[in-house]
């Protein structure tokens with residue numbers, strides 16, 4: 001079976017490698033010239049780590065086990081302690097290893113998906129890209145992220161909702177013996193403006209951070225600031241030791257996202273087009289198992305496509321419906337937890353601000 005995967009970040013590449021390992025013909029399409037690496041290290045649990053290893057990836061040097069977590073407010077007073085995350089995985093190194101294992105010849109770069117052909121058919125024959133390239137396949141997978149164009153054009157379902165939260169994440173260089181590298185996830189919350197920052201080690205000299213703040217604090221003047229200055233502004237009250245993360249020359253990479261939510265639809269596929277990862281279910285700001293969910297999608301879909309090839313399903317539709325049936329209960333329970341945490345956080349913030 002020929003599978004075209006639109007979007008080549010973590011879920012797209014993981015599915016690509018999983019399918020190649022069982023002999024399928026795969027093509028991966030990316031709108032970029034190179035891999036999309038900016039942002040903090042992935043936070044994953046041990047099951048996801050084993051799943052990555054099951055793909056025969058050499059990733060041990062990219063993985064840092066996190067022994068525990070501590071939550072503090074900006075004045076060092078201890079608060080809740082409920083992250084339960086276990087490993088940080090260097091994003092760029094993991095992407096490089098996935099790319100190497102898949103092989104450069106399976107990628108078509110600079111290909112931004114535009115629409116399907118025939119345009120109004122339920123069954124799709126080809127995907128068309130902005131430069132006019134047309135890719136024919138038996139199955140099309142939308143792994144093109146939260147703002148998925150594949151979803152918009154073919155598997156709409158419920159609307160993507162902005163949840164008024166901005167997340168800036170990145171990686172900074174730290175000195176080798178810095179206490180920031182002590183295998184802990186630290187969470188700092190500024191009760192005065194509701195800003196929250198997570199900090200966790202990534203390699204022997206790199207530290208990841210994820211800063212979240214409300215949309216309403218992101219005024220026009222803030223939007224003009226380069227990311228290091230923006231982060232510095234929102235972290236004014238952080239302990240000095242942590243502020244060094246944002247000093248000049250310490251930044252390795254960073255990115256800014258507007259967080260969103262979306263009700264999981266009845267079906268995550270339509271005929272021979274299916275969504276996985278962020279395209280199917282955006283990560284909520286509480287970071288409840290975003291990466292774990294994306295990897296689970298990729299591996300389960302790989303197993304089901306193998307089953308389809310071996311004749312375990314009468315049609316592709318039955319196979320892809322099984323994907324939705326299996327994924328919905330777990331995803332929905334994670335979303336419920338994530339939304340509850342977000343609502344709780346907003347109530348606390350409002351209580352602080354008014």
Ligand SMILES: Cc1cc2nc3c(=O)[nH]c(=O)nc-3n(C[C@H](O)[C@H](O)[C@H](O)COP(=O)(O)OP(=O)(O)OC[C@H]3O[C@@H](n4cnc5c(N)ncnc54)[C@H](O)[C@@H]3O)c2cc1C
Nearest residue numbers: 007009010011042043112113144145257277278283290291
């Ligand atoms: C706001 C936010 C914050 C997050 N923070 C963290 C975090 O701190 N730690 C963590 O572990 N995980 C985090 N995640 C989750 C993590 O980013 C994802 O699990 C991971 O990126 C895998 O997602 P994905 O591959 O499904 O989609 P994405 O990573 O979004 O990749 C989608 C890919 O599709 C491409 N694409 C987009 N449009 C098109 C098009 N038209 N045609 C072709 N390709 C296209 C994009 O360029 C991109 O390469 C966060 C996610 C979000 C949304």
